[in-house]
Amino acid sequence: IIIEPNNLEQKIIADIQWRIGKIYQNQQDWNLSIEYYQNSLKCLNILNIKLIFDLYSKLGFCYQQISNSETMAIDYYKKAIDINPYNNSRIIEFFYQVGICYHKIKDFSNAIQYFKITLEQLNEQAEKDFVKILDIHAQIGFCFCDIEDWNSSMDHCLFAFEIYQGIEMSNTTLIYRLCITIAHCCGQKDMYNLAIEYFEQALKIQEDTNNHNSDKKFEIIYLNNQLGYCYFMSNQYDMAYHYYDKSIETAKKSSYYTQHFSMIDNYEMLGHIYLYYCNKILAINCFNKALKLLESTEPTDLIRLKRIRNSLKKLKYNNDIVMIDVSSL
Numbered sequence: 001i002i003i004e005p006n007n008l009e010q011k012i013i014a015d016i017q018w019r020i021g022k023i024y025q026n027q028q029d030w031n032l033s034i035e036y037y038q039n040s041l042k043c044l045n046i047l048n049i050k051l052i053f054d055l056y057s058k059l060g061f062c063y064q065q066i067s068n069s070e071t072m073a074i075d076y077y078k079k080a081i082d083i084n085p086y087n088n089s090r091i092i093e094f095f096y097q098v099g100i101c102y103h104k105i106k107d108f109s110n111a112i113q114y115f116k117i118t119l120e121q122l123n124e125q126a127e128k129d130f131v132k133i134l135d136i137h138a139q140i141g142f143c144f145c146d147i148e149d150w151n152s153s154m155d156h157c158l159f160a161f162e163i164y165q166g167i168e169m170s171n172t173t174l175i176y177r178l179c180i181t182i183a184h185c186c187g188q189k190d191m192y193n194l195a196i197e198y199f200e201q202a203l204k205i206q207e208d209t210n211n212h213n214s215d216k217k218f219e220i221i222y223l224n225n226q227l228g229y230c231y232f233m234s235n236q237y238d239m240a241y242h243y244y245d246k247s248i249e250t251a252k253k254s255s256y257y258t259q260h261f262s263m264i265d266n267y268e269m270l271g272h273i274y275l276y277y278c279n280k281i282l283a284i285n286c287f288n289k290a291l292k293l294l295e296s297t298e299p300t301d302l303i304r305l306k307r308i309r310n311s312l313k314k315l316k317y318n319n320d321i322v323m324i325d326v327s328s329l
Helices: 008-026 030-042 049-064 070-082 092-104 108-124 130-146 150-165 172-188 192-208 214-233 237-252 262-276 280-295 302-317
Strands: none
Touching (some): 008 030, 008 049, 049 092, 070 092, 092 108, 092 130, 108 130, 130 150, 130 172, 150 172, 172 192, 172 214, 192 214, 214 237, 214 262, 237 262, 262 302
16 A cells, blocks of 8 residues: 655655665565565655655565565556656566566466566567577477477577577576477477487586586486487487496486485396397396386386286297387387
8 A cells, every 4th residue: 555655754664674675675674575575665656656666676586585575576567657757668677577477387378478567578688688589489489389389389489599599698598498308299290310319419518517516417317318219219229228327327327316206217228229139038027127116216107017018928928029119108
């Protein structure tokens, strides 16, 4: 609620509350910062549009930093947009942040809408901010991927990647996500050679990263697994074996050996590769390892459990080694 200040004292109080809120914001104490910003807001005259705009934007930012408070952040960002006393360039970031918040709460339709508004405003600027344009196209692509619109996702992500190739950009996290999103979409469209290209670029980004933390190894295990699958589906079994084995060996050197979600898949697919090479003993060994890992997971994937057991059953009672259909994996 905004009330009319009766005197200079209330204006001073509003300013003090704002300053205290700013201090808490700098200390990343978001809850106290919000409390003082809201107190300041209550003391402001509705005609103080620029001050109110500033408070709305700060409240939006602070709420955005608190888990599960995206709806409040959206509300304040929208209020700032509605009373914007400046030209459009001052609020482009707010449209973008609203899109980010909607994406986080999985409201992909609204996220795409606000990202597109941001993009329209960026494109109207005389001096193009290609880094930001790249980012927006990437965010739209991520949203379309989340709703399984593979074509639209690829369109935006490939456009973003094309911009990246023509500019200097140090945000490897965004480029990495672009690569795996494009690769995932390609895989969904059975475009395995193109998927391989982008998974390999993603793998190179991870391997070239200086840190050696567990998150990096987690991603490398996953990427090698995905490359193994793409090569397998392309009937390039030697390369598939190489990457599945690399995924397993990386996992063995990490804390994820029995915990990484790719490990069951690695052993199951190696079982099929050994079948291709007519090595029944090693195939059974891999299927058993996959089965053991699967039975220890909660909740157990019953469909996969049945599939692996059927693979073992066929091997046990059938002397002829036949490649098992994995098209539905």
